[in-house]
Amino acid sequence: MYVFDKQSKIMHCKFCNCRVDWERKSSVDNHIKSTGHKVAKEKFKTNKIKRQASVGDCFDQARKAKQDRAEFTKSVAHAFVQANIPVHKLDHKAIRKLFNKYIPGGGDLPSARTLRDKYVPLLKKEFDEKLEAKLKGRKIAVLCNETTNRKGEAAFVTIFEVLPSAEETECFLMVASVKILSAANADTTSKAIIQVNFNFNKKYLRGYEN
Ligand SMILES: [Zn+2]
Numbered sequence: 001m002y003v004f005d006k007q008s009k010i011m012h013c014k015f016c017n018c019r020v021d022w023e024r025k026s027s028v029d030n031h032i033k034s035t036g037h038k039v040a041k042e043k044f045k046t047n048k049i050k051r052q053a054s055v056g057d058c059f060d061q062a063r064k065a066k067q068d069r070a071e072f073t074k075s076v077a078h079a080f081v082q083a084n085i086p087v088h089k090l091d092h093k094a095i096r097k098l099f100n101k102y103i104p105g106g107g108d109l110p111s112a113r114t115l116r117d118k119y120v121p122l123l124k125k126e127f128d129e130k131l132e133a134k135l136k137g138r139k140i141a142v143l144c145n146e147t148t149n150r151k152g153e154a155a156f157v158t159i160f161e162v163l164p165s166a167e168e169t170e171c172f173l174m175v176a177s178v179k180i181l182s183a184a185n186a187d188t189t190s191k192a193i194i195q196v197n198f199n200f201n202k203k204y205l206r207g208y209e210n
Helices: 025-033 035-082 087-091 093-102 112-135 186-205
Strands: 002-005 010-013 018-020 140-148 154-162 172-181
Touching (some): 018 025, 025 035, 035 087, 087 093, 087 112, 112 186, 140 186
Antiparallel strands (some): 002 010, 010 018
């Protein structure tokens, strides 16, 4: 890696960034053998490898940034859904301003529409998967009750009590369905229960016995 400047007759070592006396061969040989030159040459090589690796690093970082952004957006959607805050509130100027000012990367947040179309279904899917795993092989007791809403309709609630199993000693309750019935009688309520059980079996239990 030597550059020879014909005009000024200077030989330049690129590794060491210095001039090399070239008029005598021995001085060139000496320079090449010198510790300083060897160290500089090694350093140059490692820097080159680093530079090459950094292209790959760039892709990794870009990928990581993309994942981070998606994770952040999903977390925001999750928090809003859990807190029962309508997602469209995210498009409010005041909320945007707050995010941009105080949350690092807050400007990355997509529109409420994207959250609703892309991220909320994603959360639902994850929730369903977790629930399916939790319900695997469990026996379920079906509890029902009815109350009258403000309009005078029958709000019929079905709650599942997931019973303990050999692996899981804890039982838990979950709201399986809330149905508004025109009237609460043996016919309408039994239909509602059958419907809930049918949907539930199809969706989560996939043929498991319960
Ligand atoms: Zn050198």
